[in-house]
Amino acid sequence: MDWKEFEVEILNSVKRAIxxxxxxxxxxxxxAFALYTDSSAMTVALAANSIEALELKLQEEDEEERDECRPYYQWATSEWKYEGWRSDFFRKASAELRESVFRNDIEAFRKNLYSAMTSVLGELRRSDFFHGFVLKNPTLFVSVTDDDTAELVENHSAxxxxASNDxxxxxKRYEG
Structure with missing residues (x-):
């Protein structure tokens, strides 16, 4: 699989979706914006969340539970309002992942996919893509939806x- 070509395809899809x-x-x-995949590395998708969406989600919780729920709702992409945003833009890339002949070494394949997704988000950051946003410095990371290594992948990519302070x-996102 040509990972550089894959990155270009994903970069274009991410830009269009955002x-x-x-x-x-x-x-x-x-x-925050994240690119995520599943543990089998068969898909790639975009997730995003806003302060407004987070606050609405928290309002659905009992008042005494909101502080406890906040870190999870804030950082778990599965809880984000815009999880899987414009998944139709990523169909071709996901098909390429599923059909790749390089899947026989799944560990190497996953690492290449995580690296490609991280590179795409890095390119957005370096190109000042987020300059026109209301919030100019969103947190970026890569995640895995159904894997025990998700937090390690997220931390490494983040x-x-x-920036180091971010x-x-x-x-520390899940520390009380």
Whole structure:
């Protein structure tokens, strides 16, 4: 699999998806974007969340449980309002992952996929893609939806993609 070519394809899909999200929700303050896959590395998708969406989600909880739920709702992509945003933009890339002949070494395949997703988010950061956003410095990371290594993958990618002070805050996200 040509991972550089795959990165270009994903980069274009991510840009289109985020631009579409901003057009639909121009006044929301997006604090985080993540690319994620599953433990079998068969898909790639975008997740995003805004401060407004997080607060609405928290309002659904009992008042005494909100503080306890906040870190999970804030950082677990499965709880984000815009999880899987414009998944149709990622169909071709996900098909390429599923059909790749390089899947026989799944560990190496996963590492290449995580690296590609991290590179894409890094390119967005370096290109100043987020400059026009209401919140100009969103946290970026890569995740895995159904794997015990998700937090390790998230922390590693967040270290590479975010300013050091933002990274320090991110790795403490689930500490009380």
């Amino acid at each position: 631009q579409d999200l901003l057009e639909e929700q121009p006044s929301e303050h997006f604090y 270290r590479l993609l975010n 990274y320090v805050d991110f790795i």
